Amino acid sequence: MPNVLIIDDNPAIATALSVLLSLHDIDSAHAADPAAGLQRLAEAEFDLVIQDMNFSLDTTSGEEGVALFRAIRAAHPDLPVILLTAWTHLEAAVDLIKAGAADYLAKPWDDARLVACVQNLLELSEASRELRQLKSGQRRRVEDLQRKLDLRGLVFADPAMAELLQLVSQVARADVPVLITGPNGAGKERIAEILQANSQVRDGPFVTLNCGALPSELIEAELFGAEVGAYTGAAKAREGKFEAADGGTLFLDEIGNLPPAGQMKLLRVLETGRFERLGSNRERQVRVRVLSATNADLGAMIRAGTFREDLYYRLNLIEIALPPLAARPGDILPLAEHFLGPQRRLSNAARDALRRHTWPGNVRELRNVMQRAGLLARGELIEPGDLGLAAQVRGAVSAAPSVPPTVENEPDRAEIEAALARAAGVVAQAASELGLSRQALYRRMERLGIARA
Template sequence: MNSKSILVIDDNPDIGTALSVLCTLANIQCTSVLSPAEGLEKLKQQSFDLVIQDMNFSSDMTSGDEGIALFHQIREIVSDIPIIVITAWTNLETAVDLVRCGFADYLAKPWDDDKMLNSINNLLELGELSNAQRKSASKRQTRINALNEKFDLCDMQFQSDEMLSLLELTTKVAHADVPVLITGPNGAGKEKIAQIIQRNSSVAEGPFVKVNVGALPKDLMEAELFGAEAGAFTGATKTRIGRFERANGGTLFLDEIGNLSLDGQAKLLRVLETGELERIGGCETINVNVRVVSATNADLPQAIIDGDFREDLFYRLNVIELELMPLNQRQDDIVPLANFFLQQSHTLTVAAVEKLNQYHWPGNVRELQNIIKRAMLISDGSVIDAKDIDVKVVDKMQSKSIVEPDLQTINETLQAHNGVVSAAAKQLGLSRSALYRRMKKFGIESNH
């Protein structure tokens, strides 16, 4: 018999019987009770791995208030047990709200047996966290809380060790008056990192001026950055104030810096070294005090070899480099980001979460935001299921990128990284929790 056990709390005895039969066939122990009071007493007497509860227990009740109260009472007894809510009242908005707040899943009566078993098994598997992982998660959350209390993180949503380490470094250098270069793929969130630097810098009260160098026509790029006097070129009928002047006393964020022309690079280098610039067509020297933060998805060292980027400018911009990893290398950030994009109007089922975690995300955070927007538009109601995720794109990418590691591969990868699970997970393309589940499956002990 499976050592896992679930508790069903529902006033309809037929519900308890049906779930008991379903769980027995799946080799899962199931105990059912008919009232919240009985359920709470059972939870005090013995340990369960999962609770399935109704939302209404009195014949004249449809508000869900009884289920809400039971949810919070269960949490007082067992703070981390997953809870599935089942109800015939599928339009119950308060129940949907609770999914966001803590319910693990939300299923309508009558349920589909396959969907119910899939939800139960997923939640039981997710619950198999080792003590080492729990301790690691606790330490990580303590660091995250400390970071949020001390700094303005601009609503950054994250849970991964990779992003936590990056943000700790970001906030550490934010107050220093040195140029920062943010590297990483398109759509990964480089502008958000720049915002965090600005918000926590010594010039936080000054202007924050953003310019996408890659989006500027080359013949207008220098005028945009450094300004131009009236008559400096055709169409320049009045003096143009450049972005550097506008950012004086604050921060200038130069995105896609690798696209800047060589002439523009020379002028940028002069401003960085002297704090002085001249508008195009002008002879007046203008002094500016600007904190420059730049970003690129290009390989600047290779661009230097190719003669497309100045080496001296690279080292001037790259006093501090912040490397932003692609989303598929920080998978623990996927669900927090997805929930943030849902804008508290929708919630994800366990199957939807699994689908999101399996996708390779070549378009990074920007792609995730677009897919969540699409899912919100096509979903039936406020709950987003796996079918609402862009299945064709997901399946296509999965066939190229998802390979299930075997026992030997996991052991060899762990040995290569001295047993550090987070590092091994990154190499295998898995989240830490996904690797821990596979280690549990193969009986591999973790020392980290």
């Protein structure tokens, strides 16, 4: 049951508040002065504080109440506090709301308003506690993965990546083929590196081949090697990727681009561990763990007859589906700060711009954006204009003239009103959240008819 601490030196008021709250199934406790209130907070956990601002030693200025509030805020930064006072100074109210007070009510209070305020804050407090517990659990999960796995420098914080890496930790030591799927730029090769680094062949070679970067006539020579004269220009024998990866891992990127002849020969190697160099009839045998990756829909390619179904099942004993960056938003800011380096910082507006961007190019795009920002920013602080995201949007729009151009950083009425509410009406703070200057937000408010209250 929710628990509220009432700090007030007037026993009659404390009793009235306690009875009112009990009628709505809310438990409360009472402390008669600031020192007793702080002591109770140190000894027990409360969900909300209702504190007086005018104690017997300081009945007019409210300084003792201000000091109590600031002491509560310092020791319990997430604890909501409602301020009660018999006097009403607007400046003091605004200052304390800015400092984190949840609400500010004058005596005598309106019962319905006070109860509604308490109930709303208790619901928010419960949600915040659950969120803190969730984040704490997520941090422990991340730390556990960091202890268990060699992550090869991977930066992550999002639960989706923690879940994926949990799967990686389970299959890394199994000597089975793994298919890594996901969009371009999402980090499939990094996942392959982590699988290798935590495998039973971690000390063996890690060899990569991009199956989409070579002409089809050279794929077999790349995979299996070639003897002298096996093809035009083959002046000397060469070792293929399978031989180079013997005792370790072979990573086949863009496996969907492997031509049919290469697919057939790859299937045979996966089944037997044996192959022949191009232009040779001597079998060679290797022990290689094969990891592969694709951004293609291999199921559709099988139905179209362009990818062998039997090869698919050989490669896909375990599938690791890497989500796009937009589907793991908790990774955006940690990755951005990692790419930016310790010499630069992101402004709040830049952080918001990064969160709002859809990242069609995934982690690769984010890395490029942060490298650009680091080069072009004039000072230590990175602002939205340094990111170049608006220019990317304009470029995309100009490439498709049938679509009306959009205006960057033009929030609608609902977005502005929500930002103002979160900022307790402080325009400068709301403007920073929206990625606008204060003057730009004022102009936008005037156009939309939003009052400056």
